[in-house]
Amino acid sequence: MNIKRRSLLGTAVLALSLGLGGAALAQDKTKVGFIYVGPIGDGGWTHEHDQGRLAVEKEFGDKVETVYVENVPEGPDAERVMTQMALNGADLIFTTSFGFMDATINVAKKFPKVKFEHATGYKRADNVSTYSARFYEGRAVQGTIAGRMTKSNVVGYIGSYPIPEVIRGINSAYIHAKKVNPDVQFKIVWAYTWFDPAKEADAAKVLIEQGADVILQHTDSTAPHAAAKEKGGVYTFGQASDMSEYAPMPRISSIIDNWAPYYIERTKAVIDGTWESTDTWAGIGPGMVGIGEFSSEIPADVQAEANALKDKIASGEYHPFTGPLKKQDGSDWLAEGETADDGTLAGMNFYVEGIVGDIPQ
Structure with a gap:
């Protein structure tokens, strides 16, 4: 009887372990x-x-x-x-x-x-x-390339929503495009969406019609690349992901979120x-922001310049928002050698000097 009871008890325990134990x-x-x-x-x-x-x-x-x-x-x-x-x-x-x-x-x-x-x-x-x-660190690299690559001196930028994250990116790209090309101008179209291929394509087409031959985006689809490819002669950058299916043209590099x-x-x-x-x-240093592979469309000297900037940002040697910088209204913002604090960057609600147009409210 004891052997039988132990056998039955063992069976019960096994069942319990498979049931409740499995649940556990x-x-x-x-x-x-x-x-x-x-x-x-x-x-x-x-x-x-x-x-x-x-x-x-x-x-x-x-x-x-x-x-x-x-x-x-x-x-x-x-x-x-x-x-x-x-x-x-x-x-x-x-x-x-x-x-x-x-x-x-x-x-x-x-x-x-x-x-x-x-x-x-x-x-x-x-x-x-x-x-x-x-992301603004990656925008600095993109801006440098955009400023060098544009022939019309018009760079288009597709914004999603006018929040600090997006405004930071526009400012950073513009500052660094302007550094390498004093004649560059930015045209900005707000799509008011993160992901809507039709709206994003329309925004790209509007910018191309306004003379942009380089387009940056802070929206999530590849539609702007398709619009640029259809037009021809327009450079684009991948956003958040490499979007390498459009390389080597029109996509010439990208920001990659890791x-x-x-x-x-x-x-x-x-x-x-x-x-x-x-x-x-x-950012770039810890690897949360990556720079996508450079297309063969980018000349070797421009690639070297962009890589040097990326390395300086990654090491902490250079901050993308380093003075002297003024705000769009001409007021002083950062003195020579001064860098922006994180609090200002986190709440950024202004354009830097040289960008034309108002930030939508």
Whole structure:
């Protein structure tokens, strides 16, 4: 009887371990969620965030489960999506667009045990971190190339929304284009979207009609490249991702957002129980901002000049916002050798001297 009872008990224990134990193992997995403003196939911003998600899966294997929701509008619906993700057991949620900021803060209050990471925002809480990349460093390199490559002396810039992140990029690109080409001028078209191929293509066509033979963009699709390719003789730069399918023409280089190391680091912190609310703003030096391969269309001396600038920025030897610089209205901003502080850059709401046009309110 004892042998039989032990046998039955062993069977019960085995069943329990397969049932409850299996559930426990499932619960031990760290669930990491991602909220995307665009489709993962956008070829730009969201694509690179999703590459970061895939890197987390590769790094941690069975220790993690990742989930994502794409095409989430910036607004009330974002809060609903985040809430559902938290209710479904997410331990860590990355919300990857500026317009998700308030929704992230609101949902984080309801789920204090869930960790949130908001990209490009500035509002934090005990369970909300913020992170961004110093894209303006890459814009300095792009501006240098654009200033050298333009023949019409007109550089077009497609802006998404008039927020500090985008304004910083315009200013940085212009400053460095102007340094190498005093005759250059910038024309700016605001698309009021992060991802809308039709609007982005229309913006590119308008800029080309206005004489631009180089186009930079702070929108997420490859549509401007397609419009430039159709026109011919117009240079473009990849945004957020390499967009190398349009190389060597019209795409001659790119800014690449490398989120993978950060996503791995923050996921590990949750797994280890060491996660704390932080603010991260990294650039070329730490590798969060990359410069895409230069096209053969760029002359060797221009490539060398751009690489030298990139290296100086990466080492900290040079800051893209170094005086003397004035604001658009002619007032003094930075004295000779003075560099902009992060607070001013984070809230930048003005153009530098020489840029024509108003920032939309």
